[in-house]
Amino acid sequence: MASFLMNNCFGKSLKNVWCGASVYRYFSKTATSTHLDFDYDGPSMKTTVPGPHSQDLLKQLGDIQNVGAINFFCNYEKSRGNYLVDVDDNRMLDLYTQISSIPIGYNHPALLKLMSNPNNMSTFVNRPALGILPPHNFPDKITQSLLSVAPSGMTRVQTMACGSCSNENAYKAMFIWYRNKERGKNTPSNEDISTCMINQAPGCPDLSILSFMGAFHGRTMGCLATTHSKSIHKLDVPSFDWPIAPFPRLQYPLEEFTRENGQEEARCLEEVEDLIVKWRQRGKPVAGIVIEPIQAEGGDNHASPDFFRSLRNIARKHGCAFHVDEVQTGGGSTGKFWAHEHWGMDDPADIVSFSKKLLTGGYYHKDELQADKPYRIFNTWMGDPSKNLFLLEVLNVIRRENLLEQVTHSGKALLDGLQELQVQYPGILSCARGQGTFCAIDVCDDETRNSILLKTRDKGVLLGGCGDRSIRFRPALIFKEYHVHLFLNIFNDVLAQFK
Numbered sequence: 001m002a003s004f005l006m007n008n009c010f011g012k013s014l015k016n017v018w019c020g021a022s023v024y025r026y027f028s029k030t031a032t033s034t035h036l037d038f039d040y041d042g043p044s045m046k047t048t049v050p051g052p053h054s055q056d057l058l059k060q061l062g063d064i065q066n067v068g069a070i071n072f073f074c075n076y077e078k079s080r081g082n083y084l085v086d087v088d089d090n091r092m093l094d095l096y097t098q099i100s101s102i103p104i105g106y107n108h109p110a111l112l113k114l115m116s117n118p119n120n121m122s123t124f125v126n127r128p129a130l131g132i133l134p135p136h137n138f139p140d141k142i143t144q145s146l147l148s149v150a151p152s153g154m155t156r157v158q159t160m161a162c163g164s165c166s167n168e169n170a171y172k173a174m175f176i177w178y179r180n181k182e183r184g185k186n187t188p189s190n191e192d193i194s195t196c197m198i199n200q201a202p203g204c205p206d207l208s209i210l211s212f213m214g215a216f217h218g219r220t221m222g223c224l225a226t227t228h229s230k231s232i233h234k235l236d237v238p239s240f241d242w243p244i245a246p247f248p249r250l251q252y253p254l255e256e257f258t259r260e261n262g263q264e265e266a267r268c269l270e271e272v273e274d275l276i277v278k279w280r281q282r283g284k285p286v287a288g289i290v291i292e293p294i295q296a297e298g299g300d301n302h303a304s305p306d307f308f309r310s311l312r313n314i315a316r317k318h319g320c321a322f323h324v325d326e327v328q329t330g331g332g333s334t335g336k337f338w339a340h341e342h343w344g345m346d347d348p349a350d351i352v353s354f355s356k357k358l359l360t361g362g363y364y365h366k367d368e369l370q371a372d373k374p375y376r377i378f379n380t381w382m383g384d385p386s387k388n389l390f391l392l393e394v395l396n397v398i399r400r401e402n403l404l405e406q407v408t409h410s411g412k413a414l415l416d417g418l419q420e421l422q423v424q425y426p427g428i429l430s431c432a433r434g435q436g437t438f439c440a441i442d443v444c445d446d447e448t449r450n451s452i453l454l455k456t457r458d459k460g461v462l463l464g465g466c467g468d469r470s471i472r473f474r475p476a477l478i479f480k481e482y483h484v485h486l487f488l489n490i491f492n493d494v495l496a497q498f499k
C-alpha cells in the first residue's frame with residue numbers, strides 16, 4: 001500500500017508539500033526516472049519482519065549460536081542496488097547497508113563482472129599470508145586502489161582484515177614509534193627484551209592512548225579500552241587505565257549555535273591538554289590520540305573543523321601521534337572520500353584507519369610510524385588481495401559516476417527532509433544533523449526510537465540506531481535523490497502513527 005501511494009505521488013510534480021488533515025503526508029519532489037539499471041523500483045513487503053522463514057532459520061541457528069542480534073535472514077542473490085531482499089521475499093530500501101559497509105549497492109554489475117573474469121580466479125581461490133608470500137600483482141594493485149585515495153601526507157598503507165584489527169595494529173604502531181623516539185634509537189636494551197616477556201616495564205611500557213567519551217573504535221582488547229559508547233561492549237573485560245576526554249556535545253543546527261558550540265569545544269580541548277599533562281605525571285604518557293571525525297556508534301556526534309585542527313595541534317605540541325579513525329566515515333558517504341578532508345588540512349593526521357566501505361581494513365601512516373622490524377605488525381592474512389580487486393573497481397565506479405557529488409546532492413535532500421520532519425513532529429524528532437548522506441536524527445526516547453525503526457522496517461525501509469536514542473542513516477553511495485524522497489514518504493507515514 002505504501003509503495004502504491006508513493007508511486008502516485010511521484011507522478012505529480014509536487015515540491016515538498018505537506019497535505020492531509022488527519023494524516024500528514026510528505027509529498028516528495030518528482031522523482032526523475034534516473035533509476036540505476038540494476039536497482040529495483042521500490043520496496044515490496046510480503047510479511048512483517050522477521051517473516052516465518054526467517055523465524056525458522058533463527059530457531060535453527062539459535063541451537064548453534066547466540067542469535068540475539070540477528071534482525072532477519074537475507075537473500076543476497078535477489079538483493080540489488082539499494083534494496084536488500086530477505087528470505088521471505090520482502091524487499092527493503094536499505095539505509096543501513098550492513099552497518100555502513102556496502103559502498104555501491106548489492107550485486108553491482110561491475111563487481112559481478114570482476115568475479116566472472118577468469119584472470120581473477122586465483123586471487124579469489126588462494127588467500128595468501130600476505131606478510132610473507134604476497135602475489136606478484138600486490139604492489140600494483142595496492143598502488144592503484146588504496147594509495148590512489150591516500151589521505152594527504154601519507155604514502156604508506158598497511159592492510160588488515162577488519163576495523164578493530166586495523167585500529168589495534170595502528171595503536172601498536174604508535175607505541176612502537178613512541179618508544180623508539182624515547183630511546184633515541186631503535187635498539188631495545190636487554191632489560192627491555194627480558195621484561196616484555198613477563199608483561200613488565202620497561203619492555204611493556206606504561207604508555208597510554210587518549211580517547212573520547214562516546215567513541216567507538218572496536219571490540220578487541222586495546223580498541224575496547226578506547227571505546228566508550230555502550231556498556232554492553234565493555235562489561236566484564238579488563239581494561240587499561242588510559243585517559244578519556246569529553247567529546248563536545250554540540251547543539252544543532254551547527255550554524256545557529258556557533259558561539260555556544262565554540263565554547264563547548266574549547267572546554268573539551270582544555271580538558272584534553274590537562275589529561276595529557278596529568279597522565280605524563282602519573283608515569284603513563286599519552287603516545288597517541290584517537291578520534292572519529294564524527295562519532296558514529298556513539299550517537300553521530302559532530303565537532304567543527306576548528307576543533308579537529310586545534311586537537312591536531314595539541315597532539316603535535318605534546319609529541320603524541322594523531323590517529324583519525326575513518327572506519328565508518330571513510331569511503332565517501334560524507335561527500336568527500338575521507339571525512340577529515342572537511343577540516344581543510346595539509347597534515348591532518350599521523351595515522352588514518354579504515355575498513356567497511358573500503359572493503360579491506362587497514363591504516364595509512366606517516367613514514368616514521370612504519371614499524372622498524374618485521375613481525376612487529378603482523379598476522380596471518382594481513383588483509384585479503386581479493387578485496388583490493390573489488391576496491392579498485394569500486395573506486396572506478398565512484399569516479400566514473402561522480403558518486404561523491406551525488407552523495408552531496410542526495411545528502412542535502414535527506415537533511416532538508418529530516419529538518420522538515422522535525423518541524424512537523426517536534427515532540428518526536430530533534431537535532432537533524434549530517435554531512436553528505438552520513439545523517440542522523442534524535443528521537444524523544446529510546447523506546448519510541450526502537451518502535452519507529454521496527455515500524456519503518458515493516459514498511460520496507462531499513463534504518464539503524466546509534467547512541468541512546470538516535471537514528472542513523474547510512475545508505476550506499478548510489479543512493480539518489482529519488483531514493484531520499486521514497487524514504488521520506490515512508491518515514492512520514494510511520495511518524496504520523498506516533499503523533
Ligand SMILES: Cc1ncc(COP(=O)(O)O)c(C=O)c1O
Nearest residue numbers: 162163164216217218325327328
Ligand atoms: C569508527 C569505528 N571504528 C572501528 C570499528 C570496528 O570495526 P569492526 O567492526 O570491523 O571491527 C567500527 C565499527 O563499527 C567503527 O565504526
